Amino acid sequence: MSSQEQLLEGLNGPQRDAVTHSGAPLLIVAGAGSGKTRVLTHRIAHLMAERGVRPGEILAITFTNKAAAEMKERIQALLGVRAANTMWTMTFHSACVRILRREAHRLGYPSSFTIYDSADSARLMQLVCKEMDLDPKRFPPKSFSFQVSNLKNELVDYDTAAEQAQTEQEKKLAEAYQLYQRRLHEAGAMDFDDLIMVTVNLFQMFPDVAEYYRRRFRHVMVDEYQDTNHAQYAFVRELVGAAEDSDTGVVPPAELCVVGDADQSIYAFRGATIRNILEFERDFPSARTILLEQNYRSTQNILSAANAVIDRNEGRPAKNLWSEQGDGPAITGYVADNEHDEAAFVVGEIDKLTDEGTVTPSQVAVFYRTNAQSRVFEDVFIRTGLPYKIVGGVRFYERKEIRDILAYLRVLANPEDTVSLRRILNVPKRGIGARAEEAVELFAARERISFSRALRRVDEAPGIATRSVKAVQNFTALLDELAEAVPGSTPAEVVEAVLSKTGYLSELAESKDLQDESRVENLEEFVDVAREFEHTFAALLEEEPPDEDEEDGAVPSGTLDPGEPTLVDFLERISLVADTDQIPDADDTGGVVTLMTLHAAKGLEFPAVFLTGMEDGVFPHTRTLGDKTQLEEERRLAYVGLTRAQRLLYVSRAAVRSAWGTPSYNPGSRFLDEIPASLVDWRRAESSLAAPPSRGIGGGRGSGGFGSTFGGGPRRGTGKEAPTLGVGDLVNHDSFGMGRVQLVEGAGDKTKARIDFGADIGEKDFLVKYAPIEKL
DNA sequence: AACCAGTCACTTTTT
DNA sequence: GTGACTGGTT
Numbered sequence: 001m002s003s004q005e006q007l008l009e010g011l012n013g014p015q016r017d018a019v020t021h022s023g024a025p026l027l028i029v030a031g032a033g034s035g036k037t038r039v040l041t042h043r044i045a046h047l048m049a050e051r052g053v054r055p056g057e058i059l060a061i062t063f064t065n066k067a068a069a070e071m072k073e074r075i076q077a078l079l080g081v082r083a084a085n086t087m088w089t090m091t092f093h094s095a096c097v098r099i100l101r102r103e104a105h106r107l108g109y110p111s112s113f114t115i116y117d118s119a120d121s122a123r124l125m126q127l128v129c130k131e132m133d134l135d136p137k138r139f140p141p142k143s144f145s146f147q148v149s150n151l152k153n154e155l156v157d158y159d160t161a162a163e164q165a166q167t168e169q170e171k172k173l174a175e176a177y178q179l180y181q182r183r184l185h186e187a188g189a190m191d192f193d194d195l196i197m198v199t200v201n202l203f204q205m206f207p208d209v210a211e212y213y214r215r216r217f218r219h220v221m222v223d224e225y226q227d228t229n230h231a232q233y234a235f236v237r238e239l240v241g242a243a244e245d246s247d248t249g250v251v252p253p254a255e256l257c258v259v260g261d262a263d264q265s266i267y268a269f270r271g272a273t274i275r276n277i278l279e280f281e282r283d284f285p286s287a288r289t290i291l292l293e294q295n296y297r298s299t300q301n302i303l304s305a306a307n308a309v310i311d312r313n314e315g316r317p318a319k320n321l322w323s324e325q326g327d328g329p330a331i332t333g334y335v336a337d338n339e340h341d342e343a344a345f346v347v348g349e350i351d352k353l354t355d356e357g358t359v360t361p362s363q364v365a366v367f368y369r370t371n372a373q374s375r376v377f378e379d380v381f382i383r384t385g386l387p388y389k390i391v392g393g394v395r396f397y398e399r400k401e402i403r404d405i406l407a408y409l410r411v412l413a414n415p416e417d418t419v420s421l422r423r424i425l426n427v428p429k430r431g432i433g434a435r436a437e438e439a440v441e442l443f444a445a446r447e448r449i450s451f452s453r454a455l456r457r458v459d460e461a462p463g464i465a466t467r468s469v470k471a472v473q474n475f476t477a478l479l480d481e482l483a484e485a486v487p488g489s490t491p492a493e494v495v496e497a498v499l500s501k502t503g504y505l506s507e508l509a510e511s512k513d514l515q516d517e518s519r520v521e522n523l524e525e526f527v528d529v530a531r532e533f534e535h536t537f538a539a540l541l542e543e544e545p546p547d548e549d550e551e552d553g554a555v556p557s558g559t560l561d562p563g564e565p566t567l568v569d570f571l572e573r574i575s576l577v578a579d580t581d582q583i584p585d586a587d588d589t590g591g592v593v594t595l596m597t598l599h600a601a602k603g604l605e606f607p608a609v610f611l612t613g614m615e616d617g618v619f620p621h622t623r624t625l626g627d628k629t630q631l632e633e634e635r636r637l638a639y640v641g642l643t644r645a646q647r648l649l650y651v652s653r654a655a656v657r658s659a660w661g662t663p664s665y666n667p668g669s670r671f672l673d674e675i676p677a678s679l680v681d682w683r684r685a686e687s688s689l690a691a692p693p694s695r696g697i698g699g700g701r702g703s704g705g706f707g708s709t710f711g712g713g714p715r716r717g718t719g720k721e722a723p724t725l726g727v728g729d730l731v732n733h734d735s736f737g738m739g740r741v742q743l744v745e746g747a748g749d750k751t752k753a754r755i756d757f758g759a760d761i762g763e764k765d766f767l768v769k770y771a772p773i774e775k776l
Numbered sequence: 777a778a779c780c781a782g783t784c785a786c787t788t789t790t791t
Numbered sequence: 792g793t794g795a796c797t798g799g800t801t
Contacts, residue, residue: 064790093791192791270789370787433777576791599788621787660792
């Protein structure tokens with residue numbers, strides 16, 4: 001068998017076409033489970049084996065590090081370590097950082113620029129708004145931050161924003177944008193959106209740089225193309241150099257191949273434009289489109305359900321997933337009385353499935369719309385002792401203690417990083433309060449120097465307490481001492497030095513707060529992360545051959561010195577790699593049940609899937625009910641959820657669900673009605689509870705479609721009456737179970753009760769009006 | 777400067 | 792229920 005035949009073996013017709021297509025831009029419309037990663041990797045192999053393409057000429061872009069790692073792994077299996085390491089297989093952001101580190105000096109940034117994540121940039125925007133004396137009620141910094149991000153995604157700079165500004169809001173926004181950008185630049189920092197936008201600007205401002213990368217990358221591939229925003233689209237376009245663009249110069253356009261599925265676009269709320277995939281043929285007139293519709297993942301029943309749901313979206317190009325795997329079992333439906341009942345059903349069912357050996361825990365996933373819904377499941381999983389893992393939620397690098405230490409590291413790597421510097425100024429507490437900070441800030445503004453420089457001259461700052469001056473000087477001395485050790489130390493050693501010399505660790509160790517114990521553990525884990533990083537980094541360097549293009553004398557500039565991993569390397573890794581994914585391997589024997597939001601589920605597959613919280617107001621979410629575009633995105637989310645299941649699919653809802661203290665009665669999700677009835681076997685079709693005590697429940701869809709909690713009238717008075725409690729009464733609490741009233745105080749809505757739940761839980765205080773308590 | 781109690785707001789979130 | 796933020800108190 002020839003190598004070509006080997007590469008194409010086991011691929012269906014359209015897949016083969018996609019692998020062997022050459023020349024014109026190619027759009028692969030890959031339905032869920034249609035083997036797109038396989039096609040992509042085989043296409044790369046084909047390029048190299050049959051068309052003489054060198055690995056260094058290929059750029060494969062993904063959205064997540066996980067997807068990049070997976071692709072790299074599969075390329076390695078197919079083509080070997082060398083090819084896998086020479087190719088650029090990485091996320092948009094990583095690719096841009098790699099380019100920017102080399103070229104940043106042209107734009108007045110240090111090559112070791114800091115990367116601000118969304119929390120940092122929100123903080124900076126807050127500082128900017130304060131500096132502008134904006135009323136946070138009328139001009140919320142959060143909203144400004146969000147809007148600036150949107151503008152950057154659209155490649156709108158602050159000058160343009162200012163020109164287009166009509167209202168006072170828009171004018172202030174443009175002004176804040178400009179100041180924000182100046183502060184970023186002064187801090188030697190870029191936010192996530194800058195990474196893309198600035199790279200595009202760089203290509204446009206320096207044709208020689210653009211040409212250098214165009215020469216280098218002759219093949220550009222983009223995965224999850226439906227999730228690209230305008231800036232990312234422009235980046236791809238700049239890189240490829242479309243044939244009809246006049247400024248392409250002597251380099252012919254690179255071959256472009258994008259893969260995506262408009263039906264799985266669930267990130268429009270973050271700026272992704274489905275337009276990019278829908279209009280691919282208009283953007284690249286000679287383009288060819290190949291449709292992958294055969295699904296290798298799910299049974300036909302599951303696909304028919306998914307197809308029927310997604311078909312309700314308007315203006316959608318026809319696509320119909322089909323499977324050769326047969327109908328499979330029916331979808332199981334369940335209507336629970338409340339969310340606890342729903343969780344109990346799910347756990348009971350998983351218990352049954354694992355007991356009879358149908359699946360192992362790791363083959364099961366539970367999906368929900370919002371993170372908050374995970375609590376109830378967690379409770380029940382713990383109680384039944386079923387092993388589980390929650391993906392997402394508060395991420396490791398977002399924990400306070402980790403961010404604090406990170407801020408120290410960032411300041412050491414880049415002393416001008418104001419946001420980080422101000423974060424650690426008084427952490428751990430060292431007597432530098434708001435007053436002192438303000439004095440330094442004013443002094444900096446007056447002298448037109450950076451905050452960091454002002455800090456060094458704190459003794460000159462007017463109106464600052466002598467005690468504070470001392471405290472600041474101790475602090476800068478501490479920073480100097482730490483900084484001195486950086487050049488000769490590995491990242492892990494720096495982390496350890498920060499932990500001990502700042503007194504951060506000892507403060508936590510002395511604390512009696514239970515939470516602080518887990519903080520210490522997290523910090524220990526962080527040191528491990530640093531050590532781990534040093535090892536993998538060293539391993540990578542040994543394997544990676546020198547950059548092939550470096551010797552051809554093109555435009556190499558900037559300073560990159562391979563060798564020991566530096567602090568900057570480590571920080572970059574952390575900014576760009578969210579959580580080295582906690583999603584357990586599917587082939588884990590036994591293992592644990594995975595719980596996650598529908599968004600987190602994208603790209604995964606499980607033999608058994610539970611889609612929970614299928615209620616109008618939960619999923620689709622209340623906030624989307626009034627907006628057709630948003631509702632369609634929710635529907636795509638439903639489509640993504642349904643198509644994760646390989647064989648067993650459960651859909652469930654709760655008749656009553658308490659949200660923020662008050663119960664709400666939600667009608668079943670419209671997406672449930674959109675699944676053909678013949679495909680669902682309702683284990684329990686309605687709640688055993690009486691209809692709720694207000695109007696418009698159950699049927700009322702279309703007339704605004706809100707859940708009853710928001711049906712109109714004041715919030716107070718909806719739901720249940722507060723029980724009248726007396727000392728000694730026996731009560732039942734939704735999460736804590738049975739307890740006895742110890743004390744009652746206050747009156748009316750403010751009546752409080754102290755309830756003793758026994759040795760395990762102890763006494764707790766509740767607002768009787770809102771607590772989920774019933775008198776027994 | 778540090779602490780506490782009251783107030784508000786609350787989807788999703790690859791980087 | 793909870794976490795983040797604020798304004799007043801100690």
